[in-house]
Amino acid sequence: xxxxxxxxxxxxxxxxxxxxxxxxxxxxxxxxxxxxxxxxxxxxxxxxxxxxxxxxxxxxxxxxxxxxxxxxxxxxxxxxxxxxxxxxxxxxxxxxxxxxxxxxxxxxxxxxxxxxxxxxxxxxxxxxxxxxxxxxxxxxxxxxxxxxxxxxxxxxxxxxxxxxxxxxxxxxxxxxxxxxxxxxxxxxxxxxxxxxxxxxxxxxxxxxxxxxxxxxxxxxxxxxxxxxxxxxxxxxxxxxxxxxxxxxxxxxxxxxxxxxxxxxxxxxxxxxxxxxxxxxxxxxxxxxxxxxxxxxxxxxxxxxxxxxxxxxxxxxxxxxxxxxxxxxxxxxxxxxxxxxxxxxxxxxxxxxxxxxxxxxxxxxxxxxxxxxxx
Amino acid sequence: xxxxxxxxxxxxxxxxxxxxxxxxxxxxxxxxxxxxxxxxxxxxxxxxxxxxxxxxxxxxxxxxxxxxxxxxxxxxxxxxxxxxxxxxxxxxxxxxxxxxxxxxxxxxxxxxxxxxxxxxxxxxxxxxxxxxxxxxxxxxxxxxxxxxxxxxxxxxxxxxxxxxxxxxxxxxxxxxxxxxxxxxxxxxxxxxxxxxxxxxxxxxxxxxxxxxxxxxxxxxxxxxxxxxxxxxxxxxxxxxxxxxxxxxxxxxxxxxxxxxxxxxxxxxxxxxxxxxxxxxxxxxxxxxxxxxxxxxxxxxxxxxxxxxxxxxxxxxxxxxxxxxxxxxxxxxxxxxxxxxxxxxxxxxxxxxxxxxxxxxxxxxxxxxxxxxxxxxxxxxxxxxxxxxxxxxxxxxxxxxxxxxxxxxxxxxxxxxxxxxxxxxxxxxxxxxxxxxxxxxxxxxxxxxxxxxxxxxxxxxxxxxxxxxxxxxxxxxxxxxxxxxxxxxxxxxxxxxxxxxxxxxxxxxxxxxxxxxxxxxx
Numbered sequence: 098x099x100x101x102x103x104x105x106x107x108x109x110x111x112x113x114x115x116x117x118x119x120x121x122x123x124x125x126x127x128x129x130x131x132x133x134x135x136x137x138x139x140x141x142x143x144x145x146x147x148x149x150x151x152x153x154x155x156x157x158x159x160x161x162x163x164x165x166x167x168x169x170x171x172x173x174x175x176x177x178x179x180x181x182x183x184x185x186x187x188x189x190x191x192x193x194x195x196x197x198x199x200x201x202x203x204x205x206x207x208x209x210x211x212x213x214x215x216x217x218x219x220x221x222x223x224x225x226x227x228x229x230x231x232x233x234x235x236x237x238x239x240x241x242x243x244x245x246x247x248x249x250x251x252x253x254x255x256x257x258x259x260x261x262x263x264x265x266x267x268x269x270x271x272x273x274x275x276x277x278x279x280x281x282x283x284x285x286x287x288x289x290x291x292x293x294x295x296x297x298x299x300x301x302x303x304x305x306x307x308x309x310x311x312x313x314x315x316x317x318x319x320x321x322x323x324x325x326x327x328x329x330x331x332x333x334x335x336x337x338x339x340x341x342x343x344x345x346x347x348x349x350x351x352x353x354x355x356x357x358x359x360x361x362x363x364x365x366x367x368x369x370x371x372x373x374x375x376x377x378x379x380x381x382x383x384x385x386x387x388x389x390x391x392x393x394x395x396x397x398x399x400x401x402x403x404x405x406x407x408x409x410x411x412x413x414x415x416x417x418x419x420x421x422x423x424x425x426x427x428x429x430x431x432x433x434x435x436x437x438x439x440x441x442x443x444x445x446x447x448x449x450x451x452x453x454x455x456x457x458x459x460x461x462x463x464x465x466x467x468x469x470x471x
Numbered sequence: 472x473x474x475x476x477x478x479x480x481x482x483x484x485x486x487x488x489x490x491x492x493x494x495x496x497x498x499x500x501x502x503x504x505x506x507x508x509x510x511x512x513x514x515x516x517x518x519x520x521x522x523x524x525x526x527x528x529x530x531x532x533x534x535x536x537x538x539x540x541x542x543x544x545x546x547x548x549x550x551x552x553x554x555x556x557x558x559x560x561x562x563x564x565x566x567x568x569x570x571x572x573x574x575x576x577x578x579x580x581x582x583x584x585x586x587x588x589x590x591x592x593x594x595x596x597x598x599x600x601x602x603x604x605x606x607x608x609x610x611x612x613x614x615x616x617x618x619x620x621x622x623x624x625x626x627x628x629x630x631x632x633x634x635x636x637x638x639x640x641x642x643x644x645x646x647x648x649x650x651x652x653x654x655x656x657x658x659x660x661x662x663x664x665x666x667x668x669x670x671x672x673x674x675x676x677x678x679x680x681x682x683x684x685x686x687x688x689x690x691x692x693x694x695x696x697x698x699x700x701x702x703x704x705x706x707x708x709x710x711x712x713x714x715x716x717x718x719x720x721x722x723x724x725x726x727x728x729x730x731x732x733x734x735x736x737x738x739x740x741x742x743x744x745x746x747x748x749x750x751x752x753x754x755x756x757x758x759x760x761x762x763x764x765x766x767x768x769x770x771x772x773x774x775x776x777x778x779x780x781x782x783x784x785x786x787x788x789x790x791x792x793x794x795x796x797x798x799x800x801x802x803x804x805x806x807x808x809x810x811x812x813x814x815x816x817x818x819x820x821x822x823x824x825x826x827x828x829x830x831x832x833x834x835x836x837x838x839x840x841x842x843x844x845x846x847x848x849x850x851x852x853x854x855x856x857x858x859x860x861x862x863x864x865x866x867x868x869x870x871x872x873x874x875x876x877x878x879x880x881x882x883x884x885x886x887x888x889x890x891x892x893x894x895x896x897x898x899x900x901x902x903x904x905x906x907x908x909x910x911x912x913x914x915x916x917x918x919x920x921x922x923x924x925x926x927x928x929x930x931x932x933x934x935x936x937x938x939x940x941x942x943x944x945x946x947x948x949x950x951x952x953x954x955x956x957x958x959x960x961x962x963x964x965x966x967x968x969x970x971x972x973x974x975x976x977x978x979x980x981x982x983x984x985x986x987x988x989x990x991x992x
Contacts, residue, residue, distance in 0.1 A: 104549070107531065318850045319838055326824050326835060333824040335782055336815060337835045338804030 103445040113443050118389050118400070121435035128431050138418055146417045147410035147428075157409070159295025163367050164405035167192065167376070169304035169398055170359035171383035173311040174352030176392040180315065182328040183348045187233065187248030188356040189380025190255035191226040195357025196364040197259060198225025200278065200371045203285035204267050210284045218285060218361055226357015227350045229255065234349035238342040244349075252380065260373045267371065278371040287366035300362035305398065307355055312394040324348070356380060377408065378426075385433040388440075404429060480542070481506045481634055481665045482527070482558075487536030489522050494873055496522040498689040499536070504634065509656060509666045511676045511697055513709050514686035515913045517871055517883050520669050521563075523686070524636050527667075528560045529553040559632030561623045563639045563669075563884065569612035576611055577626045594625050601628065601658070602651040613743050617648070617768025617939065624655075635659065636667045641675060647974060648767065653679050671709075671913040673702040685709055710915050717921045720929055722759055722949050730755035731933035732811070732902045733792040737785065739778055747771035747957045749778065754952065754959060756902070756933040761925060762962055763948030764937040765973050771957035772937045773816065776906045779935075780813040781806040793902055804839045812836075812900035814892055816907045816937075818884060822891045825880035829872075830854070830861040832879050833894050840898060860897065868893035869919065885912035892920050896927060903927055906937045921947045941970060955979045 113120075129147075130140035151157055171188045178185040199222030202214060233247040264276040272279070287298045315321035327334035327344045334341065364375055386404050390397030411425025484502040488495065497519045504510045514520045525531040527538070529547040538545055540556055547553050553560070567576050574591035581590065591607035598605040603621045611619060620640065627635060637656075641649040656666055656679060670676055676683060676697050683697045685708045693708055700708075732755070739749040749771055756762045766772055777783040779791055785799035792798060793809040803813065813836075815821045823832045834845060834857050845857050858876060865872070868889040872882055879887055888909065895903060908924065909917035925947050928934040937954075938944050944951050950962035953976035960976050 317852060319834075319846050319852055320850055322831065322834060322838070322852060326827070326831075329826050330820045330824040332817075332821045333835060336780075336803065336813075336821055338802055338807070338839060 099449050102448045103441070104448050105445055106443075109443055113439075114391075117439040117443060118391065118396070118436060121389070121432060121439045122403070124435040124439075125428065125431045128435075129428060132424075132427065136420060138420065143414060143418065143420075146413050148406060150417075151406060151409035151413050156295040159291075159297035160409060161402065161405050162295075162297040162301040164408045165401040166298075166300035166304045167359035167363050167379040168383050168386045168404055169401035170300070170307050170362070171352075171356045171380055172386035172390065172397045172401060173304075173308050173394045174355030175383055175387045176390070176394060176397060177311060177315065177324055178348040178352045179387060180328045180392055181324045181344055181348045182331070183345055184245045185230065185233070185248050185349055185352050186245050186384065187230070187251050187380070188352065188383055189376060189378065190248070190252035191229045191353040191356035192360035192363075192376055192380045193252075193255040193259050194229035195222035195226035195360030196371065196375050197262065197360075198222055198228075198357065199361030200267075200281075200364055203281040203365075204278045204371065207279060207282060210282055212284070214282075214284045215287065215365070218365060219358060222357045222361025223354040224357070226360060227354040230349040230353025230356070231346070234346045238345050244345075256374075259371070259375070263371050263373050269370075276373050280370050281365060285365055286369055287362055289366075296367070298362070298366035300359070300366050303358060303362060304401070307358075308394040308398050315394065320347075356383075382408075382429055385429055385436075389432060389436050404432070407432070479505050481540070483539040483542075484523075484527070485537045485539070487523065487526060487533050487538065489519075489526060489531060490534050492873075495689050497526070497533070500686070500689075500691055502684050502691070504665050504667060505682075506633075506665055507660055507663045508681040509660055509668055509679055511680035511683035512667055512669045512686065513671070513673075513676065513683055513705065515671075515709055515885075515915055517688075517886065518686040518709075519689040520686055521638070521883070522689075524560065524638065524667065524669065527553070528558060528636060554630055554632070557631075557633035558636065559627035559630055559634070560636040561620065561627050561638060561640060565619045565623050567611045567619055567622060570610070572608050572610055573605060573614070573622045574607035576622060577607070577629060580626050581629060590629075593629060597628055598625050601625075601655045603655065610743070613746050614769060624652075632664070634665045634667065636669070638669045639671070640668075641670065641672060647978065649675065671917075673697075673705045673914070676705065677702065687711055706914060709913075715918055715922075717918055717925065717946050719925055719947060722929070725757050725760045725949065728758040728760070729795070730757045731794050732756040732779075732904070732935060733795075734779065735790050735792065736787070737775075737778060737790040739774055739783070739785075742774070742783075747774055749774055750957045752959045754935075754962070756935050758901075758931050758933055759928055760949040761928045761934040761936060761947050763944035763951040764935065764954050764959070765941060765944050765951055765977055766937075766939065766954035767977050768939055770954050772906065772939075772954055774957070775954065775959075776813075776815060776904065776937060779904050780811075780815070807836070807840045810901035812895035812898055812903050814895055814903075814905040814908065816910065818887050818891060819880060823879040823887060826878055828876045828878055829865070829870075829882075829890055830858045830876050832890070833857055833861045833864065836894060837898065864890060864893040864897050867897070868923075869916075884910075885916040888912050889916055889920060892923065896923055899927070899930070900932060902933045902935075904935045904937075907940075908936060908938065909940065909943060917943070941973060944973075945970075953977050 133140040133143040152161055171192060175185060175188060199218040202209065202218050202221060229251065232251060233244045236242040236247050237244045263278055267278045269277055269279040287300060289296055289298050290302070315324065323339045323344065326337055327339055327341055331341055359379065364371060368375060382404055386397055386400045389403065390400035407425045407428045411422040414420045414424060415422040480503045482504040484500055487497055487500040489497040500523055512520050522531060526533045527547065529549045529552050532548065538547060545556065547556065574587050574594055577594055578587055578590045594605065594607045598621065603624060605618065605621045605625060611622065640652060659666060668680055677700065680697050683695050684691060685693045687709065697705060734752050734754040737749055737752040741748045747770060752775065754762070764772065778785060781801055781803035785791060788797040788800040790799045793806055793811050796809065798806050798809055819825045824835060834852065838845060845853055847853050861876065870886045870890045872886060892905070892908060905924065908920050912920065921943060924934050924936065936944065936947065948965055950964045951968050951973055952962040953960040953973060955977060956979060963972065
């Protein structure tokens, strides 16, 4: 009989902490190769279609930026939450509410045009995401509820609310009954960065700016210090005079606002109207992005690009090889699995404990003692 | 020491070496422990005592060297294996789950599936017979340090070990409790058990230990019979030179000085069913004086500290006054800004964030009071200024460490405590409240901290020291009050105070001693 034990390592290896995401990525590739081989596809061919072809032309890089932007925006916000040991799992819902709030302007006031429209929409989107994130924060601070459950459940509420809106009150009367709102007027559409080269819009710039700002917040500002103290040792945080309840609101409102900004940027940039579904699970994938980026905003930018590629690759293998695009979800899941696995093994080592060995040691001289104890 | 194999030695250690990076924490340690002896392990912070016992207990693996158990070579690869061999350990930093009861914690370490109720009954019986009173059904989170130690000792004894390692066990006990512990230890010795006793209290080592091994800088500097040594000769072996005695300059004009910290009719309902309610506490601490608060662990000292520090707010703003102004409704930050400074009992996780650097831990308590120096426009932390201040404190308090700015958890207890106290002293606070200033700190570091507290008071600050170490309180206090069951006695001027008087108050011998306080209020 053997059993496995996790034993805490006295020191963490700095080298492997840095290498961990790369090792995880390599392991994902190996596991993916096995997966493709089992599906009867030549893995090399599949990987070329999955990882290389989707980014071999400039317009495709633009598509990558479109997918990466919401992931990065959401994930940098989540990184603040997770560093504070606060578990916002509901970014998907905050993303949707951001999209809805921001869209209220072009949908309800289609005649309102001008340079003010877009900034107002973005602001509304942030307010919507933050307000929706305030619900689990309030429930946690007032009633001690578990924010993982409440924030997650609110995702489904948001999805159904959006579905009802676009089929009901906000449906385009001239839309031949399709469940969607009117197309936004021109001043409500987030402009493309380089219209001649591809579709990438300002959302990607927002994501990069957010990453830099959050990096400054976490590494240079007292508020970031507060986040780290409360996240790593709450009692020391209280001794420092930092309020845990205030931190819950700060982290939820900040991450909600960024998810909301991602939502309205997606709706007004990539889509141009509200539809029953506006996200292929960005809010959940961003959790993977946050951890793959080691909760470091700059690492998150890189991780966001990698995860965006899994979306594009999934679409590519579907069209080229006829494999379900759900394979993208499988890749994302494997990546998260391996990242968490690598991180665990940085902090712990696995030890095989042979029961026979332990018994032998005990027999040395502790036999009477053991009988007594049992 | 000869490495004889006549079977009289329960444990033999030969050439045990542990290297961390460039630091040789233990350098060819030899140690023999005979059956039925109490063996002292002496040494300053950082001498390698903890590393050595961690290797004996299987939490660290040696780089080289041999361990013999009953004459047979063994490799102790895990604490579980140490336990199976018959080695039990009571750590200085306890490893208990706060959300579980004492009995549940014990059950976890026994790992034999017997029902909690039978474990609780065994624990109760054992605690009673060894004179270590403990309610097995109480939640650990609600227990004081002293009571937690009892759980650790009982948990260890329930496994009926042959060798018990005790790390600074009396640092949380009253003289009477320590006496009881010594009786327990002597009884264990008469039962043929061996004890490895780590302490810096030389008098008690002289009193109960049969042999001593002294470590300095990772090396054995001598084996001796402590009964044939004097406290100062032991200290010399340990430190390498004389320990400076604490000098307490006479306090002058204290009676007329203004009280800088006033506690008026402070009461607090118990926060949990197990915590102690505070009952009508009154106390003045004047500029220039050190007031000591003695008491058995778990009599409300923790609750009192939280109330004074502002980690818990009072309903009556006037119940805590700092420099003549009401502070009861202010947060800990507000009270710091009025000139108060606080040092809590727990170093890791309360006074300091374990995984943060020392400079970050400096910012922890001083981000508001030194906001202009440490925090720039827009809330930007001035890392260079914080780092420089941390280095200044490290030099002033002689904090020994292995890196320029290490994580708090990487420091030994005494060195971290020097930093945490130094962090507050560096501000020259008008009011300083310290809970257990030298718990588990070696003689040299303790003397340093105590001297610094006295000097702070003599320079015009009010210093309040809560401690379970009576020697310490007699060494530094101008008056000593006693906390018992959430009530505080009237302070006894040091000239009138004796161990006996204070000891009786600690036991609650003076019925209704709170009434005296009411008369003065």
